[in-house]
Amino acid sequence: MARQIREQRAEDSLIGIKIGAELCYNKLIQLLGQDRHGVRAELLIALPSMLAGFACQAATWESLVVGQGYPVESVFIVADTQDGGQYPFSDPMNHLLLEDQYSVWGLIAAAAKAKGAESLPDMEELVTHVVRSIGTPAFGQPRLPSGLSLGGETPLELVRTGWENFLPLLGLSCVIPEEWPALFAVAVQKAMEAARQLIDPATAATLAMECALPMAHLPMRRL
Helix, strand or coil, X not given: CHHHHXXXXXXXXXXXXXXXXXXXXXXXXXXXXXXXXXXXXXXXXHHHHHHHHHHHHHHHHHHHHHHCCCCHHHXXXXXXXXXXXXXXXXXXXXHHHHHCCCCHHHHHHHHHHHCCCCCCCCHHHHHHHHHHHCCCCCCCCCCCXXXXXXXXXXXXXXXXHHHHHHHHHHHHHXXXXXXXXHHHHHHHHHHHHHXXXXXXXXXXXXXXXXXXXXXXXXXXXXX
């Protein structure tokens, strides 16, 4: 698989993301389908969205701190809170999360529009909400659209379990860490398409970003 991706990369620079996202989506179906109630549409969207958000932090750390040797303080601004958490902020992380054409938000918004969404989540409001929730019990808890539920697991539990399951796949599919968030975001696109009869595209985009954005700021070293 890795050789196949390398051979095709000259013709399609996104081939690793595309193949990896397909593998990721199939694994999601396998993992979530182990529940005797079957795959929940909202979890199918929420889990890769959370992983896409956290992947922005992880990729920034892996690329700049580990790979290029930048001091942590030159890459991240860390907000220390009374609960002992260290919540990271970073311009490179924001680029992967919100700003690039192939950012998590760019890919999710494009999918929602392509599926006919007439409105998209207010990202300025969502960013403000996440920042204000830091250090409180509300941090990381997505404000789910009416009628949707993620079940009993907390977002942190979902991300921890998901990251352990999908990290080997990232190494197989991606050449650089900066591709990690896009891989999960394309998996979200696939989940939005699969769930579109149950969750409309605008609601799916809102659900996805409510899950993705706080996980990018997950307290460092929590996983």
